[in-house]
Amino acid sequence: MTTQETTVPVPYLDLRAQMRGIRTEIDAAIARTLDNCSFCLGPEVAQFEQDFARFCGAAHCIGVNSGTSALHLAMVLLNVGRGDEVITTPMTFVATSWAISYVGARPVYVDIDDATFTLDPKRVRAAITPRTKAVLPVHLYGHPADLHPLLAICQEHGLPLVEDAAQAHGAKYHDRVVGTFGALSCFSFYPGKNLGAYGEGGALLTHDATMAARARALREHGSSRRYYHDEVGFNYRMEGIQGAVLGIKLKHLEKWTSQRRRVAHRYHELLADTPLQLPREADYAQSAYHLYVVRHRRRDELKQHLEANRVGCALHYPLPLHLQKCYASLGYKAGDFPYAEKAARECLSLPIYPEMTEALIERVAEVIKDFFKRG
Template structure:
């Protein structure tokens, strides 16, 4: 009999473990009927702000909107440039485009895969208004040199923390390092809803107040519209679900760290390059991404072992058709271009077992 398939994440198993709490949280929303900006939204915002060590959290409809609203509230728009890494999920660049500003891409660190501060310094022009580092795979970007650049050139800093709930840079949580932090609660994230959801964190009360207005039709109070806004409210049902899960997030992140450490031990002295953790980072392992010279063979070995796998991401932003108009070409960002054909994401989720990790590591080593 062949062994059971290893999923990439196991949301069904997680639901079974939380079923009683979850069902009663969702039923309570339906009983109250406060579906739009209901009491669970305000409660989740308080609890997630506390988790992030942030002063304010504003719940929004998804991570892309979190980024887009963050740029807008900082006054960024047409004629402005925003610098971001080319090795990221497309949403980071789409948010800049949606704000009306121009995305300016830079290469990434070859071992930590986050925005290269020296390349960032070279990309600054008189039109640059903001830096948009991504805490990729759950590891913070190297923020101190980026924050220095921001101070020197009077730039805003928006963190794309969509993959970094609870990650820390020199003891400080992601989402509190720049002016604004943006989170996605897409179902597969370390903290994931049962649909689309997102959140924005900030220490600045002025920005928090404007964001609350912007996400709700630019309205405050009812039928008074001081701003042109959006319908980008965090759904109350999703907030109720996120509150249940948030109680477990610290423990889940710890389980992910244990799983990553086990992978590291089992892949030692092999041809697989395990991911690096920077000395400044407390990693939350949203993704466990290895590098290999033999990607097709590793993928086949994982298939044969019944293990799911992925590639995050197969193409850097500058090589997508959608962003051809930015004028970059193959060769523009050599680190990201060398990386993308070599990476494979292995399954990592809080419930992953020792046996599953062993099967996956053995398959990787067999190549």
């Protein structure tokens, strides 16, 4: 028998483990939705919106059908359009930039801070032009962007800040949960997220009642009164079943976040004496550890070694947005954002989820140590 056959595989993510712990609650919540036949929006979604707004400390939460839709609505609500520019990060999931493109505006990339992988406030000022309409940082991997300096720059120039918090439910910036720092904040509830639906889902948060009312209309074909359409809208409604599932899962989120942080701290301890660059929290941050991303120049070999030993891993993200084919027309080239490019070459996401056992964490560390021992 080879070592491979005798060792336990470590999944990159285990959604079944989470579901096992909450299955009875989930079944009851889904049954309620079926009994009500409230399939699109409805009472479960309304309740979840209230609960999630309270959790984040926001006045309004608008449930939608994906994080991408939430970002798109944010751009529409801010009246960003053709010829406008939005300053954002090249090191993120592509949907952050889609929102800007959907309204015909141009993503203007600014390099990341090398330590946190998030938009570097020191570089933002120089990218502002008369066409700039908003600044869109991302709380990448669950680690908040440095919001105070970003907000100061925005205030100086009269620009709204939009948080892409798709990966950062419950992450804290100076002890306050993210999602209410910007004029608008966007969350994704894609199943693998820290707060994940059983399908697609997203939400938009704001303190502004006028924007909230407009967002509610926009997600429902631009109508606040049935069959009367004040502006061209979208079908971005959250499904009733997703609202029900998210309502149950939200009750567990704080516990799951601390369990993720426990896994991250164990990795910190176990991997401290390896040549890997480990993720570090900035002084201002409490990361929600959506991902645990290590860095090394031999990343591709290490990935192969982990996979050969049945340890799941992933790349977030292998190619920064300014070098993606879909954005070739923006005219960026390799070398424009050296920190983002280096991060893309070196990053490797290790398994992390709340239910991850000590044995599995130790197994990941053991396989990594074995890689470096081999030289």
